[in-house]
Amino acid sequence: MSHPISPVCVYCGSSVGRGEAFADAARALGRAMGERGLDLVYGGGRAGLMGCVADAVLEGGGHVTGIITRQLVDMETAHTGLPDLRVVDTMHQRKMAMVERARAFIALPGGVGTLDELFEVLAWAQLGLHNRPIGVLNTGGFYDTLLRFVGEMKDHGFLRIDPARTIAVAADPGTLLDEMARRAG
Numbered sequence: 001m002s003h004p005i006s007p008v009c010v011y012c013g014s015s016v017g018r019g020e021a022f023a024d025a026a027r028a029l030g031r032a033m034g035e036r037g038l039d040l041v042y043g044g045g046r047a048g049l050m051g052c053v054a055d056a057v058l059e060g061g062g063h064v065t066g067i068i069t070r071q072l073v074d075m076e077t078a079h080t081g082l083p084d085l086r087v088v089d090t091m092h093q094r095k096m097a098m099v100e101r102a103r104a105f106i107a108l109p110g111g112v113g114t115l116d117e118l119f120e121v122l123a124w125a126q127l128g129l130h131n132r133p134i135g136v137l138n139t140g141g142f143y144d145t146l147l148r149f150v151g152e153m154k155d156h157g158f159l160r161i162d163p164a165r166t167i168a169v170a171a172d173p174g175t176l177l178d179e180m181a182r183r184a185g
Contacts, residue, residue, distance in 0.1 A: 004184040005133055005177070007039035007065065009102030011117040012049035013110035014077070022109045025139040026052035029108065029173035034060015036177055041101045043094065044068030044086070046079035049108050054079055067097045095120065104133040104180050109142045122150075126161045133180035135168040143169070 016023040026049040033040060033056075040057040043050055044066025054064050058081070065084040072078060073087055088094050095117060099105075107118040124130050136143050147169060153159040168183060170176035 003037055003181070005038065005104035005181050007041045007063070007102055008033060009098045009105045010040060010042045010053050010108060011105065011110060011114045012053060012108035013114060014045050014048040014050055015111070016048050016052065017109055021140050022049055023052045025137060025173065026108055027056040029053055029106070029137060030056020031060055032173040032177055033057050034062045037062070038177065039063040039065070041065045041067065041098050043098070044079055044082070045072070045077050047077060049110065051079060053108070054082065065101060067094050069094055102132065104135065104184065106135040106137060106176065108137045109139055122166065125166055126159065133168060133183045134166060135170070135176045135180045137173060137176055138169050138171050
């Protein structure tokens with residue numbers, strides 16, 4: 001029987017950020033996914049946190065599907081060691097293909113692309129287009145300010161969903177995955 005949140009779509013940076021904490025957390029998430037038999041769908045890159053989480057899932061025996069644009073393949077950023085690398089034409093197609101395959105979504109630290117992807121699945125949850133678990137791996141409090149702001153959106157009447165019930169938040173990857181599985185069950 002398949003796991004209720006597999007595959008997990010992970011959104012994260014194509015950079016590792018400053019220091020080792022973010023890369024360590026991405027690898028820990030990949031290992032925790034492997035331990036739980038969870039497969040990964042992600043943006044198909046080899047660099048940064050994307051590469052860290054993909055490599056850790058692969059090392060743990062999990063299946064990884066990367067979805068990347070032709071432009072990024074041409075820039076030589078694709079993870080060529082993936083068993084399943086799908087190439088699409090546009091970023092919109094890339095995001096849609098990831099969402100269509102995923103049973104859950106996790107945002108690790110990243111930049112505006114990561115925020116774009118996280119807010120898109122939050123907006124779709126608010127519109128009732130999906131009810132799949134959404135999680136934030138809050139490494140070193142990276143998302144504290146953003147989560148407070150999302151709470152303020154709710155407080156000011158601009159968000160119809162309860163962020164605390166919609167977004168699972170944890171600093172520990174195993175705790176986050178277990179909470180998301182509980183919410184999916």
